[in-house]
Amino acid sequence: MARSVTPQRKALNTAAAWAIGLLIFFPILWTIITSFKTEAQAISDPPVFLFFDWTLENYGAVMERSNYGRFLWNSIIIAGGSTLLGVIIAVPAAWSMAFVPSNRTKDILLWMLSTKMLPAVGVLYPMYLIFIKFGLLDSRTGLVIVLMLINLPIIVWMLYTYFREIPGEILEAARMDGATLKSEIIYILTPMAIPGIASTMLLNFILAWNEAFWTLNLTAAKAAPLTAFIASYSSPEGLFYAKLSAASTIAIAPILILGWFSQKQLVRGLTFGAVK
Amino acid sequence: MGRITLDKVTKSFGETEVIPPLDLTIEDGEFTVFVGPSGCGKSTLLRLIAGLEDTTSGQIRIDGNDATQLPPAKRGLAMVFQSYALYPHMSVRKNIAFPLKMAKMAQSEIDQRVDNAASVLNLADYIDRKPGQLSGGQRQRVAIGRAIVREPSAFLFDEPLSNLDAALRVGMRMEISELHKKLATTMIYVTHDQVEAMTMADKIVVLRAGHIEQVGSPLELYREPRNLFVAGFIGSPKMNLIGGAEAEKHGCHTIGVRPEHIEISASEGPWSGTVGVSEHLGSDTYFHIHDTGLADTITVRADGEVGFNYGDRVHLSPRKDVIHRFGADGLRIA
Numbered sequence: 001m002a003r004s005v006t007p008q009r010k011a012l013n014t015a016a017a018w019a020i021g022l023l024i025f026f027p028i029l030w031t032i033i034t035s036f037k038t039e040a041q042a043i044s045d046p047p048v049f050l051f052f053d054w055t056l057e058n059y060g061a062v063m064e065r066s067n068y069g070r071f072l073w074n075s076i077i078i079a080g081g082s083t084l085l086g087v088i089i090a091v092p093a094a095w096s097m098a099f100v101p102s103n104r105t106k107d108i109l110l111w112m113l114s115t116k117m118l119p120a121v122g123v124l125y126p127m128y129l130i131f132i133k134f135g136l137l138d139s140r141t142g143l144v145i146v147l148m149l150i151n152l153p154i155i156v157w158m159l160y161t162y163f164r165e166i167p168g169e170i171l172e173a174a175r176m177d178g179a180t181l182k183s184e185i186i187y188i189l190t191p192m193a194i195p196g197i198a199s200t201m202l203l204n205f206i207l208a209w210n211e212a213f214w215t216l217n218l219t220a221a222k223a224a225p226l227t228a229f230i231a232s233y234s235s236p237e238g239l240f241y242a243k244l245s246a247a248s249t250i251a252i253a254p255i256l257i258l259g260w261f262s263q264k265q266l267v268r269g270l271t272f273g274a275v276k
Numbered sequence: 277m278g279r280i281t282l283d284k285v286t287k288s289f290g291e292t293e294v295i296p297p298l299d300l301t302i303e304d305g306e307f308t309v310f311v312g313p314s315g316c317g318k319s320t321l322l323r324l325i326a327g328l329e330d331t332t333s334g335q336i337r338i339d340g341n342d343a344t345q346l347p348p349a350k351r352g353l354a355m356v357f358q359s360y361a362l363y364p365h366m367s368v369r370k371n372i373a374f375p376l377k378m379a380k381m382a383q384s385e386i387d388q389r390v391d392n393a394a395s396v397l398n399l400a401d402y403i404d405r406k407p408g409q410l411s412g413g414q415r416q417r418v419a420i421g422r423a424i425v426r427e428p429s430a431f432l433f434d435e436p437l438s439n440l441d442a443a444l445r446v447g448m449r450m451e452i453s454e455l456h457k458k459l460a461t462t463m464i465y466v467t468h469d470q471v472e473a474m475t476m477a478d479k480i481v482v483l484r485a486g487h488i489e490q491v492g493s494p495l496e497l498y499r500e501p502r503n504l505f506v507a508g509f510i511g512s513p514k515m516n517l518i519g520g521a522e523a524e525k526h527g528c529h530t531i532g533v534r535p536e537h538i539e540i541s542a543s544e545g546p547w548s549g550t551v552g553v554s555e556h557l558g559s560d561t562y563f564h565i566h567d568t569g570l571a572d573t574i575t576v577r578a579d580g581e582v583g584f585n586y587g588d589r590v591h592l593s594p595r596k597d598v599i600h601r602f603g604a605d606g607l608r609i610a
Contacts, residue, residue, distance in 0.1 A: 167359060167361070169357045169358075169359050169361040170361045170362075170363065170364075172328050172348075172355075172357070172361065173355070173357060173361035173362075173363075173422075174363075174374070175328065175347070175348045175349060176326060176328070176348050176349065176353070176354060176355045176375075177349070177354075177374050177375035177378055177422065177426075178349035178375055178378035178379055178426075179349070179374075179378050180349075180378075183378060187374075188363060191365045192363075192364060192365055194365075
């Protein structure tokens with residue numbers, strides 16, 4: 001029997017959903033509002049919500065003090081590069097796990113995921129030494145590699161779930177048609193999995209964009225992305241909440257916009273395979 | 277050319293032996309059907325020939341050359357799958373052209389062959405559509421088109437019609453038979469449907485649990501089934517199998533009488549019983565007769581106009597010249 005939904009119940013659900021949504025969004029909203037306040041209003045007690053003199057001075061100050069464009073560019077390179085490299089490595093890996101599984105495939109998948117449980121700080125020291133040794137400190141190459149490695153388990157997992165949905169007979173047909181393993185992956189598997197690969201890339205781009213531990217610890221000035229840009233405003237020079245907020249707002253704006261336009265892909269990507 | 281020889285081929289999945297040692301020769305140009313109940317190993321056997329599964333032991337020869345270790349693409353065979361297995365992101369044209377593209381054929385040659393296949397299979401109107409926009413029958417034709425453009429030495433069909441509705445199935449059956457006559461290429465066809473096997477095959481291979489029960493032409497299998505399994509499997513409706521005293525009269529353990537070899541009458545005949553369910557097909561009527569003291573049910577195939585009602589007492593007379601006799605081991609007694 002279908003559940004009966006009364007109008008009252010529907011209204012209640014809608015209200016609850018909005019309340020939870022706003023609660024989650026509130027810190028971001030507060031950051032954005034604060035970025036338009038003066039430093040004095042930003043720390044006033046009781047806090048002011050909407051009725052204050054909106055000002056753009058913080059944005060002016062932030063743009064003047066630091067080179068936003070360079071940080072943005074670094075973020076794009078690091079997030080984009082690590083995602084691309086990750087997918088190139090993960091497609092063959094996921095292919096073999098999905099289509100030629102062994103008895104240990106499940107174990108390997110779980111083991112890969114378990115590396116995500118490791119606290120990053122636990123390997124900071126060895127990682128730092130490796131970076132020094134190979135001259136990767138404060139380089140975009142180094143960050144591309146490390147963020148790719150961090151997100152690789154998720155990329156493999158997501159692609160694995162997508163590939164599992166592709167009927168094996170189609171790949172067998174390609175084999176009968178004379179496709180080598182390489183052409184099978186290039187001409188058949190990848191085009192069929194494009195929607196899955198796209199949402200995987202999107203999610204990993206966002207994860208890499210937001211990653212703050214390694215990007216902060218392994219960069220100084222040259223390769224620093226937007227996370228370092230934000231962090232540079234939480235300084236010991238004093239409390240500059242309004243400027244910090246302005247910096248945060250312009251740092252998260254690109255990814256918020258990207259996320260907004262790709263909501264559908266993202267939701268589909270995250271729930272794929274869950275319902276079947 | 278397409279003569280395929282299996283020499284003591286076996287296949288095991290882990291500990292389970294699916295195909296015990298098996299010998300079989302498929303002659304060039306022959307339409308061979310593998311038939312058997314589900315799980316009898318017929319699809320596995322086809323996949324072994326295709327190279328999609330590795331043999332555990334034994335040898336597969338195609339035109340005399342050892343192909344046992346060759347990858348599927350190098351065997352010169354084409355396969356049509358049950359699910360059609362079309363490439364959903366490619367147009368009909370690209371689907372059919374794919375094997376030629378993989379063979380690095382010149383584009384002009386590819387175009388010519390694809391157009392040719394499309395006209396043979398009546399696909400010209402759909403050539404730029406994606407598989408998702410086609411009906412089941414059209415998809416099946418694209419899958420066949422993809423197989424014929426390569427001019428393979430043999431075609432392998434894995435239950436190609438089981439996803440189609442009944443009317444289309446009959447139509448496609450004819451088309452495939454027609455194609456076989458036209459191309460005169462070896463075809464191996466897997467099905468669980470004995471009607472498909474009977475109507476299409478030059479040679480039927482009846483399989484059970486990986487064993488070949490009998491190999492022969494449709495009529496050979498119909499006239500002289502080698503054992504009880506083949507007797508029961510080939511022919512529709514199924515052969516009536518009768519044991520006990522009636523069989524002893526014929527000097528055997530079990531006798532088999534096909535429904536079409538029994539006369540039904542209101543008054544005369546050595547056997548008698550009551551009419552149960554009757555199935556009216558128009559041209560024929562199948563009567564299921566109970567309380568004969570011979571078997572649970574005796575099926576009789578009569579002319580469509582013969583009219584008996586549920587519960588009527590009837591008499592049956594089997595045709596003496598076509599009674600099949602089987603021993604206690606289930607084998608035919610000549």
